[in-house]
Amino acid sequence: MSLEVAVAVPFKQRATERLGEGEFVVALSLDRDWFSPDQAKRLVDVAVGRGLVAEEDGDLVARFDPADVTVPEGFAPDDAILREQSTFETALDAIVDAGVEKQRAVAGINERQRSLAISIEAAAVLVAKEHGAAVDHLAADVREKLAAAGDAVDGGGTTGEGDATTGATEAE
Secondary structure, three states, rough: OHHHHHHHHHHHHHHEEEEEHHHHHHHHHHHOOOOOOOHHHHHHHOOOOOOOOEEEOOEEEEEOOOHOOOOOOOOOOOHHHHOOOOOOOOHHHHHHOOOOOOOHHHHHHHHHHHOOOOOOOHHHHHHHHOOOOOOOOHHHHHHHHHHHHHHHHHHOOOHHHHHHHHHHHOOO
């Protein structure tokens, strides 16, 4: 997955699992010349939306082990990884459009995700709904993904993702 490789490179370059957002942006834009600074910031949003990194105290924290990611010789990410807008990003945009500062919105989403043990997408939709954002279409997408994940579990058991369906449904 080229997104994971692109995200892993700055962490691998500095042999850490935690970087300031500025360090991350510099690594991708100036050190590697893969993206403009604005594009590198966009990659941060995509990576957060995909659950590859979390934003904590102004830093980006890898939610995977960057050391385990192999960077192919001559690797250069495709711009297409910047075009996808995840459910998380769409919900976050809706929260910001509702008048909430982006950093506060992300903190609220992260807190909701931790406290309810649900996916980042489900947490973002819940927070967006709390702020009056029109995200019903996103809630439906989250439910579908969670239902599909639940259907894949043998013996009628649940997964952590399956539990999020209950949380998302009850909060709506």
